[in-house]
Amino acid sequence: MDIKLAGNLKRMRKERSLTQEALADALGVTAGAVYKWEAGLASPELEMLVRIADLFDTSVDTLLGYEMAENRKRSITDQIYGYIISKDKAGLEYAEKALTKYPNDFNVLVASARAYFTFGVEDRDNGWMRRAIELFEKAVLIVPHDIDPRYGKLAIIGDIAFLNFLVNDRDKALDMMKKNNEAGVFNSKIGWLTALKGETDKACLNQLASAFWDNFSEITNTSMGLLYYYSNCNDWERVKSVARWSIEIQDSVRKNDEPCFFDKTNAAFLLTEGYAFYKTGDKPHAKELIDEAKSLAEYFDSAPCYHADIVKLFDYPHETSNYTMLGRTGEEVIRTVLNMINDKKFTAFAEK
Numbered sequence: 001m002d003i004k005l006a007g008n009l010k011r012m013r014k015e016r017s018l019t020q021e022a023l024a025d026a027l028g029v030t031a032g033a034v035y036k037w038e039a040g041l042a043s044p045e046l047e048m049l050v051r052i053a054d055l056f057d058t059s060v061d062t063l064l065g066y067e068m069a070e071n072r073k074r075s076i077t078d079q080i081y082g083y084i085i086s087k088d089k090a091g092l093e094y095a096e097k098a099l100t101k102y103p104n105d106f107n108v109l110v111a112s113a114r115a116y117f118t119f120g121v122e123d124r125d126n127g128w129m130r131r132a133i134e135l136f137e138k139a140v141l142i143v144p145h146d147i148d149p150r151y152g153k154l155a156i157i158g159d160i161a162f163l164n165f166l167v168n169d170r171d172k173a174l175d176m177m178k179k180n181n182e183a184g185v186f187n188s189k190i191g192w193l194t195a196l197k198g199e200t201d202k203a204c205l206n207q208l209a210s211a212f213w214d215n216f217s218e219i220t221n222t223s224m225g226l227l228y229y230y231s232n233c234n235d236w237e238r239v240k241s242v243a244r245w246s247i248e249i250q251d252s253v254r255k256n257d258e259p260c261f262f263d264k265t266n267a268a269f270l271l272t273e274g275y276a277f278y279k280t281g282d283k284p285h286a287k288e289l290i291d292e293a294k295s296l297a298e299y300f301d302s303a304p305c306y307h308a309d310i311v312k313l314f315d316y317p318h319e320t321s322n323y324t325m326l327g328r329t330g331e332e333v334i335r336t337v338l339n340m341i342n343d344k345k346f347t348a349f350a351e352k
Contacts (some may be wrong), residue, residue: 002165004064004065005037005040005043005063005064005065006037006038006039006040007050008062008063008064008065009038010038011038012033012063013038015201016056018320020034020035020038021034023114025054026055026222027048027051027055029048031224036082045206047299049064050153051065051169051196052314056145057144057145058144058145059144059330072104073102073107073108074107075109076098076101076102076108076111077098077107077111078110079091079094080094080095080098080108080111080112080114080115080315081111081114081199083095083115084114084118084119087120091115091119092115092119092128094220095112095115095116098111098112098114099112099135102188104138104142105142106139106142106144106147109135109136109138109139109142110139110151110156110173110174112135113132113135113139113159114130114134116121116128116131116132116135116155117129117159117163119138120132120163121163121166123168126167126331129163129166129167130163130167132163133163133164133167136156136160136168138159138309139147139156140153140156140157140160141276143156147260151187154180154182154185157176157177157180157248158177158185158186158189160176160184161173161176161177161181161189162189164176165193165196170193170197173193174190174194175192177189177190177193178190178309184210184211184214187207187208187210187211187214188208188211188212188215190207190212191204191210191211192208194207195208200349205314208314209313209314212311212313214312216253219249220246220250221325223242223243223245223246224268226238226242227239227242227243227269227272228244228340229244231272231275231341232342234279236276236277236279236280237276237280239273239275239276240273240276240277243269243270243272243273243276244269244273246265246269247266247269247270247273250262250265250266250269251266252310253312253313254310254311254312255309255311255312256310258303258305258310258315259299259303259304259305260300260305260310261300261305261306261309261310263296263297263299263300263330264296264297264300264329264330264333265326265333266292266293266296266328267278267293267296267297267300267330267333267334267337268293268333268337269288269333269348270289270293270296271289271290271293271337271338271341272337272341273347274286274287274289274290274293274350275287275341275343276318277289277348278346283349286349288348290349290350293334294334296330297329297330297331298330298331299330299332299333299334301328301329301331303331304328306331338350
């Protein structure tokens with residue numbers, strides 16, 4: 001066992017921008033006592049350790065740096081996830097044994113809940129799903145401050161709500177998501193679950209449309225990120241693939257051929273695809289793609305449209321913010337992408 005109280009205490013204090021005096025005031029001790037703890041000259045009593053751990057929103061084990069216990073718990077949660085991946089329901093019995101030993105450990109609770117969630121949903125076993133709800137509800141009360149956001153409070157609430165829906169407590173499920181819908185994180189689930197109830201109201205469609213645009217924007221941003229990542233790696237074939245896929249995705253949902261902001265984003269994708277062909281020596285095809293990008297940009301600028309009623313899935317005539325990423329006009333998009341590529345020779349080639 002390797003106890004690292006002194007270093008952990010100092011690190012956690014500084015992470016919260018606390019002086020030794022401020023920490024001492026919060027704990028009701030002298031600044032000298034804090035100094036001795038951090039210098040390894042003395043150790044706080046057990047009751048004080050609990051108070052310090054509570055103040056820093058962590059466990060006593062973590063505060064002490066009790067690596068043996070933490071490694072053991074990490075091994076246990078890894079095994080639970082292994083059972084889930086291999087679809088071995090023996091993981092449920094293993095999870096219960098782990099919970100007996102570590103009933104209040106966040107990671108053990110979440111891993112065990114995830115096992116019951118997975119097998120319960122797959123087998124439509126209400127008992128297992130209710131056990132998952134029970135474990136998730138316990139975990140959500142003790143979410144550590146430094147947890148991966150993918151497994152944080154909102155993610156757990158979403159899992160609880162989804163399970164409630166599956167065990168036929170649908171109103172409770174929707175109410176949970178609506179009350180915790182920070183930044184629209186549950187928009188798609190609220191719309192989906194509302195539609196599953198048989199709803200035909202326009203509010204349900206608007207919820208789904210809003211979720212569609214949020215997710216579509218994320219796909220577009222992710223594609224842009226991939227393009228520049230693969231460009232950084234000189235993986236030009238991947239750049240071509242991502243650019244072409246992105247263009248096809250946008251074209252697949254387009255309602256008609258009238259000018260719309262899809263023309264702007266596709267102009268950006270075409271220009272980047274052209275750069276990939278330029279870098280691989282196919283300048284004639286690169287020039288074709290560049291010219292197509294410029295034509296699309298000009299087409300958009302001939303009758304700019306910033307409304308979201310341009311997809312064939314629904315009518316949703318609201319202003320969008322898609323133009324903010326690369327520029328409001330098609331001309332700005334071309335200029336922005338060339339600046340982002342930052343290759344003077346290609347820019348000169350593109351501007352011929």
